[in-house]
Amino acid sequence: MKKPIIEISNLAKNCNEALILAILSEKDSHGYQIALEIEEQSGGVFKFNHGTLYPILHKLEKDGLIKGFWKDEGTKRKRKYYSITKNGEEYFAGQQSGWQNFFSNFLNIIGKKKYE
Numbered sequence: 001m002k003k004p005i006i007e008i009s010n011l012a013k014n015c016n017e018a019l020i021l022a023i024l025s026e027k028d029s030h031g032y033q034i035a036l037e038i039e040e041q042s043g044g045v046f047k048f049n050h051g052t053l054y055p056i057l058h059k060l061e062k063d064g065l066i067k068g069f070w071k072d073e074g075t076k077r078k079r080k081y082y083s084i085t086k087n088g089e090e091y092f093a094g095q096q097s098g099w100q101n102f103f104s105n106f107l108n109i110i111g112k113k114k115y116e
Contacts, residue, residue: 006095006102016056017065019023019046021092024066031057031080032050057082065091 006014023029023037034057035048060066065088070078084092 003058004107005044006098009092014095014098016048016052018092018095020053020056021084021088022062024082025089025092028083030048031073034082060088089106 019038019042020034023034023041029037031050031053035053038046038048057066057068061068061082064085066082066084068080068082071081072078
């Protein structure tokens with residue numbers, strides 16, 4: 001079986017999708033909650049602003065990797081929540097494998113001692 005490839009030209013896109021799908025693989029969440037979870041779990045290394053996050057969520061939804069649904073939160077207004085689909089779970093599994101392969105090879109190259 002061919003290893004999934006993370007293309008250098010699409011690093012940011014693939015990274016953002018993988019982070020969002022990772023959160024949604026744990027539980028259904030609304031956009032702001034997804035952004036907070038990513039920031040918290042990464043110790044502040046990864047941050048999303050609304051201008052970045054929502055277009056990615058809309059694309060993932062359009063591609064059938066996640067689905068959105070409205071949820072009434074009592075006295076608060078309705079919020080759009082997202083859940084990962086079966087296709088999204090399969091895509092995310094490929095992303096996980098691709099990122100593991102990418103970083104293994106990346107660290108193999110940059111971790112070499114150059115001054116021996």
